[in-house]
Amino acid sequence: MKDTPVKALVEVDHLWRRFDVSKPWLNRLIEGAPRQTLTAVADVSFEIIRRETFALVGESGSGKSTVAKIIVGLIAPSAGDVRIDGISMSDPAAAAQRAQLRRRIQMIFQDPFASLNPRWRVARVVAEPLRAFGLMTEQQAIEVRVAELLTLVGLSPEDAVKYPHEFSGGQRQRVAIARALAANPEFIVCDEPTSALDVSVQAQILNLMRDLQDQLGLTYLFISHNLAVVRHMASRIGVLYLGRLVEIATPDELFGNPQHPYTRLLLDAVPDLEMTGRVRAAVEGEIPNPISPPSGCAFHPRCPLAFERCRSERPELAAAGGRMVACHAVAADAR
């Protein structure tokens, strides 16, 4: 994707994030326990092009949410950088430009029960970005804008005077989306936006998000563990395993012909709604402890294709037939 003429809106460049999970200092002193670090995100690079939906999938502990939080600037990377519209999210010299950039990035969280202040009326929740960025000061104008936003997400302007507890889960997620849209952002990071919702409500929210993307020209980073939802939403998909990207491909490529053995395992593990009666390969093992990941390719202990090189040398993400795959076996096959 490096040589696309379209300039990417978001560039994630060799991103690392390590967390210190050592025991307290006194325990280390007495028990002689060593310092321990957990590498949540390891050398992750990808680009998101304007108006596309880039999805990150992976199981728990794969680093999906950490990547999302680094991109919006909620946590700092240990190494590497994120550039949005060319502006670095960590470079101190770009602080002034970054303040301008903030308005253009918003986030939608998983749990609409936790992400809305229960003591605030919906009008205040939705208007918060307008006030925080100083976009509007006049009460009259704010009220008009809030009514407009609530209508946009399929709620009624009269809902503005209600409290979050008066809404169902799906309606609350609509409020969260209205808040995210308040400051006219270009880029929205959606961290498991429908995981807490029932399927019929999930369908409503997914359709709404697609309509809003078409209407407002939004760019999404879509984080989910649900492969079917990702297939429905994404224009490109990155698969994470233990903090590393193992494959980047379009939905048709990824689901039609998965290359990386982990992607294949993941797709094979999804319950088969179509009931084709296919025989699934037995899935072995679980995600290893990220504090002490396996040497070489992190997936090699569970991989049916693993050979000697996989145990010693970490595969790099490399182009393989229009997509990116990090696997020695796949690379050897292509040659």
Next chain:
Amino acid sequence: MTAPLLSVRNLRVEFPNRRARLVAIDDVSFEIGRGEILGLVGESGAGKSVTGAAIMGLLEPPGHMTGGEIRLDGTRIDTMPIDQLRRIRGKRIGMVFQDPLTSLNPVYRIGAQITETMRVHANISEADARARAIALLAEVGIPAPENRIDAYPHELSGGMRQRVVLALVLCTEPELIIADEPTTALDVSVQAQIIALIKALARNRGTSVMLITHDMGVIAEVADRVAVMYAGRIAEIGPVRDVLKAPQHPYARGLMGAIPSLAKKAAGHDGRLTLIPGNMPRLSAIPEGCAFNPRCGEAIDRCRAERPSLLPAATSHVACWRVTS
């Protein structure tokens, strides 16, 4: 067909509050045969878990049964005195909950929890119980069970804990297992392992399973028959293939259309998911007649006035006037 293992007839569960009596389960009837896996699906608030709790006699007050009967192997268990019910609960009916960490006692080793359960329900020695516990842990796929038996729950991963819970349920050799969202808290690759395990156990031991879940994919993989619940009632019940592939009740059809598919990109036209208009009714405001009628595109006058009975339609039973009349 021989007599069913579990038979639920006209079950009604109410939760009275200050203002009204909320009907969580309204006239629900179904049966589970020996060795059969029945899936119970529906969205939040449809009454899936309450049905499971009613069978176990574990309804949270103020909720209580106000009608119907529950029979296990022909014997009524809903009216049974508590001391008799205790001998059935855990022994003849086992229960698996969503979160394995909260169903295990964190301060006891897993082996102690399994042997204790066995010795409550059967007269066997400590050593025999331990040997059987190791065999059970091996059966549910725990590697090195002779070492793991002395582990505490926090030392195991989520998937391993759910296996321990299954071993704990199986140790009394129950005839029926009620599994309430057993894989919802697990990652997909682990979920697939647990699903395969439940299926194998039911097949090998002839255990009946009532599987409560909101995940249609899990149902498609495991269940023999499926009941789709809506607002405390069964909308459609039948063989899993027929209900999932060709649902007849408008709600079941809408629900299937709302699920994004792995196999194909677009479910509806221009890549949009089909939607069921409106929201689930609150328990305090369940509509007259068919509970689904305000959201149903095909509702006729009769649907608004008269509640449809669950009647045979093709291979299934459907509660819909448009389908059954």
